[in-house]
Amino acid sequence: MSEYINVAVDAMGGDNAPAEVVKGAVEAVTESNKVKVFLVGREADVKAQLGRYDVPAGQIEIVDAPEVIETAEPPVEAIRSKKDSSIVKGMKLVKEGTCDAFVSAGSTGAVLVGGQILVGRIKGIQRAPLAPVIPTTSGVALLIDCGANVDARPSHLVQFARMGSIYMEHIMGVKNPRVGIVNIGAEEEKGNALVKETFPLLKACDDINFIGSVEARDIPSGGADVVVCEAFVGNVILKMYEGVGGALIQEVKKGMLSTLRSKIGALLVKPALKETLKAFDLEQYGGAPLLGLNGLVVKTHGSSKAVEVKNSILQCIAFKEQKINDRIREQIV
Amino acid sequence: MSEYINVAVDAMGGDNAPAEVVKGAVEAVTESNKVKVFLVGREADVKAQLGRYDVPAGQIEIVDAPEVIETAEPPVEAIRSKKDSSIVKGMKLVKEGTCDAFVSAGSTGAVLVGGQILVGRIKGIQRAPLAPVIPTTSGVALLIDCGANVDARPSHLVQFARMGSIYMEHIMGVKNPRVGIVNIGAEEEKGNALVKETFPLLKACDDINFIGSVEARDIPSGGADVVVCEAFVGNVILKMYEGVGGALIQEVKKGMLSTLRSKIGALLVKPALKETLKAFDLEQYGGAPLLGLNGLVVKTHGSSKAVEVKNSILQCIAFKEQKINDRIREQIV
Numbered sequence: 100m101s102e103y104i105n106v107a108v109d110a111m112g113g114d115n116a117p118a119e120v121v122k123g124a125v126e127a128v129t130e131s132n133k134v135k136v137f138l139v140g141r142e143a144d145v146k147a148q149l150g151r152y153d154v155p156a157g158q159i160e161i162v163d164a165p166e167v168i169e170t171a172e173p174p175v176e177a178i179r180s181k182k183d184s185s186i187v188k189g190m191k192l193v194k195e196g197t198c199d200a201f202v203s204a205g206s207t208g209a210v211l212v213g214g215q216i217l218v219g220r221i222k223g224i225q226r227a228p229l230a231p232v233i234p235t236t237s238g239v240a241l242l243i244d245c246g247a248n249v250d251a252r253p254s255h256l257v258q259f260a261r262m263g264s265i266y267m268e269h270i271m272g273v274k275n276p277r278v279g280i281v282n283i284g285a286e287e288e289k290g291n292a293l294v295k296e297t298f299p300l301l302k303a304c305d306d307i308n309f310i311g312s313v314e315a316r317d318i319p320s321g322g323a324d325v326v327v328c329e330a331f332v333g334n335v336i337l338k339m340y341e342g343v344g345g346a347l348i349q350e351v352k353k354g355m356l357s358t359l360r361s362k363i364g365a366l367l368v369k370p371a372l373k374e375t376l377k378a379f380d381l382e383q384y385g386g387a388p389l390l391g392l393n394g395l396v397v398k399t400h401g402s403s404k405a406v407e408v409k410n411s412i413l414q415c416i417a418f419k420e421q422k423i424n425d426r427i428r429e430q431i432v
Numbered sequence: 433m434s435e436y437i438n439v440a441v442d443a444m445g446g447d448n449a450p451a452e453v454v455k456g457a458v459e460a461v462t463e464s465n466k467v468k469v470f471l472v473g474r475e476a477d478v479k480a481q482l483g484r485y486d487v488p489a490g491q492i493e494i495v496d497a498p499e500v501i502e503t504a505e506p507p508v509e510a511i512r513s514k515k516d517s518s519i520v521k522g523m524k525l526v527k528e529g530t531c532d533a534f535v536s537a538g539s540t541g542a543v544l545v546g547g548q549i550l551v552g553r554i555k556g557i558q559r560a561p562l563a564p565v566i567p568t569t570s571g572v573a574l575l576i577d578c579g580a581n582v583d584a585r586p587s588h589l590v591q592f593a594r595m596g597s598i599y600m601e602h603i604m605g606v607k608n609p610r611v612g613i614v615n616i617g618a619e620e621e622k623g624n625a626l627v628k629e630t631f632p633l634l635k636a637c638d639d640i641n642f643i644g645s646v647e648a649r650d651i652p653s654g655g656a657d658v659v660v661c662e663a664f665v666g667n668v669i670l671k672m673y674e675g676v677g678g679a680l681i682q683e684v685k686k687g688m689l690s691t692l693r694s695k696i697g698a699l700l701v702k703p704a705l706k707e708t709l710k711a712f713d714l715e716q717y718g719g720a721p722l723l724g725l726n727g728l729v730v731k732t733h734g735s736s737k738a739v740e741v742k743n744s745i746l747q748c749i750a751f752k753e754q755k756i757n758d759r760i761r762e763q764i765v
Contacts, residue, residue, distance in 0.1 A: 173621075235679070236679045236682055236683065246616060249616070249623070249624035249625075250624045250625050281668065283579060283582070283663070283664055283667040283668070283671075288506075290582070290664075291582040291583050291664045292582075292583050294664075314671055315667070315668040315669075315670075315671035315672045315675055316671035316672070316674045316675040316678075317675060318672070318675055319672075319675040319676050319678070319679035319680075320675065320678070320679055330616070331616055331623075331624045331627075331665065332664065332665060332668055334616040334648070335614065335616070335648040335665055335668055335669060335672075336648075336668060336672060337648075338616075338647055338648035338649035339648045339649070339651070339652075339668075339669060339672035339673070339676060340672070340676055341649045342648055342649040342650060342651055342652040342653065343652050343672060343673055343676035343677055343680070344676055344680060345649075345652070345653070346568070346569045346652035346653055346712070347652075347676070347677060347680050347681075347709075347712060348680070349569055349653075350569065350708050350709060350711070350712050351684060351705060351708070351709070353708055354701070354704050354705040354706075354707065354708030354709065355701050355704065355705060357704045357707070357708065358703075358704045360700050360703075360704070361700060361701045361703070361704035361705065363697075363700055364696075364697040364698065364699065364700025364701035364702075365697065365701055366697065367693050367694060367696055367697025367698075367700070368687075368688050368694045368697035368698055368701055369697075370691075370693075370694070371687050371688065371690045371691045371693070371694035372684060372687040372688060372694065373687075374687065374690070375683050375684070375686055375687030375690065376680075376683060376684070376687065378683070379679070379680060379683050
């Protein structure tokens, strides 16, 4: 059925593959009749998992891929040598047009390299940034780039800002998203060489709502909707979210269990607290798109469970329906 | 009394000057008879505050400085033109040898610039990094550099690593401190150009305990004792501590007040929680030393209260007694 949005899914990627990946795929096609999933992986393993569910007819297909790229493998070599791996075969389905998107919880390095080499960038796009949605106290923001292109140039950051704007507006529904560049102070003359060069270029873009510098301190409270930065800095931001979040929650738990009085309090507080903190958990937000490619590639957490796989697959529907790549081609290139 | 450790203190610096600064100075000299404080600021204002306390004889002296450098002023210009400001006069006391150290809660930019221009670097030290102590779930770590020298070179980072090691060992009492370089992955081949170039240089240093890359995720849980990075990245790390911490605590409070049940629990949990979270509050850790100068310069938070001013002053005693600068001269230069 060619009216489906076709999503290739790396059935072997991540800590919980193939069981949780297959489960997530089944949940996605059960929830939406617009999508067809191509489960790419070791046929016998995938079939065994799939046998546990009732699957809507014609919405799931298995594509055999006997090889697996491990997280520790050097990505460029892995992509070149393992032609029969789930990542290479899944990406080729996008490249040849059979699929609109590819979702993987596997090796980040291999997904990034594969995206550039196999799927390929939209003509005119200089670099493809990885852009996860991150939680803020007022909603969410897009962090672009969080790890794909270290030592980026100013012209790359400008394209990131414009692609990020399109994504936030048309996928996340944020009207006229505020674009900020990560800086070490609010003033225009602050920053390192990259930021100082990029700042006036962003200021001159009349198709984005550039609000200037955003200090890292203001990102978690929603200081910008599109947070533009070079990949090394973006990676540090993302990992500090996890690191500080994890450490603080550990301290909160320790504090709550430190006295008898607080232990009783903890029992009362727990359900409400759990609910609130869930909104601040990075893993709730599905996968990070690798933007600017000839098709969509989504990287989900290595620790993804079925719900994140499902959300990542469903995210591909909006990407296709909102014609994000057509907009990128028209507005940027 | 020349056997005192003499500390010049910027009486006009920070949001709570001069009241809290003077109070902190009085508390410091009351707590330790080893230290003498030179309160540098508008004489009348300082005198008025000082009149409120009993001061140990001979341990506090006022140095009149009628000008004030504001936070928003361009630092280089301010240092050059405001010769009678508390920052310029305080630093000159260190330069000329009257004082061993200078403590300021004033303009970070002016303190950094003044440190380099007025106090001057130890001969052979290429850059003077700002190195705050940050909390971790297992104690503290030193973040070096957190904002003094953007676009640093590999040789700078190597000196940071060695100075940071000396500081952690002899001031914070961490034996053989583990030195890590902030990176976007644990493997040696990962990173941007700066990290890739610096990594083998650090590996070759036999006077430090280099443990390789540390991912930002692992900093809050104590992944390294000395966290080496370029200033832009360090600033992002420091500000993410504040930003994620602030946002999460806000969410925790919101969660606790969301139901009647959790509200009751919150009352019971509050005292214990407050105690634990205090240990994770950046502001508890006094000032950040600017290392590698001919004398010690300590930058405390702009929002410092008396307790932080006091801690920053007392910190100067250990710095002098442990002969940190002699060690830097011997081991590094």
